Amino acid sequence: EAQVTQNPRYLITVTGKKLTVTCSQNMNHEYMSWYRQDPGLGLRQIYYSMNVEVTDKGDVPEGYKVSRKEKRNFPLILESPSPNQTSLYFCASSLSWGRAYEQYFGPGTRLTVT
């Protein structure tokens, strides 16, 4: 089944403890992206990647890192999480990065930082 998977689905952590949220897609998609969803703000793009080793900042990149060493994986790293990063995070992928390509979303990771 074609899908985007994220792990973990739920995570509670403490301020300053490094964490990684994994994202993997099995559709051989070139483009991958991370979003955070907060009430009343919709989804905001954190980082995106147009291919292996090609990443760029979205609208809210502060406090996050990403890497794209393999085409299928695009982990999101919080090196020193803070309470304002408590949010619902979505990974997405699309076949390529042209305007015509819709994104396919993972199930989401709910992160709480205390």
Next chain:
Amino acid sequence: AQSVTQLDSHVSVSEGTPVLLRCNYSSSYSPSLFWYVQHPNKGLQLLLKYTSAATLVKGINGFEAEFKKSETSFHLTKPSAHMSDAAEYFCVVTEGYGQNFVFGPGTRLSVLP
């Protein structure tokens, strides 16, 4: 820079009546526009997309949207609401090379029996 406004944060309709969810966008170039739906505790699913072909776009589950460049709008409609349509709906714009997607804040649709 591109941006999206969804004019209603919450819309409530009765089952069997029409649905209208409004979206206005701002874009410097010819945009692509999407509508996504998010059911409670679920991920996002594409309803439909506009990418500079026909201005009236038909999507899944009976939804459609019309791109109106003069009004910078991309409103989502459905002739008859069903209980299963209750969800959050997001209008999305992208432009240029399509690498940067901007979401609206969302409209929560409630369907009353």
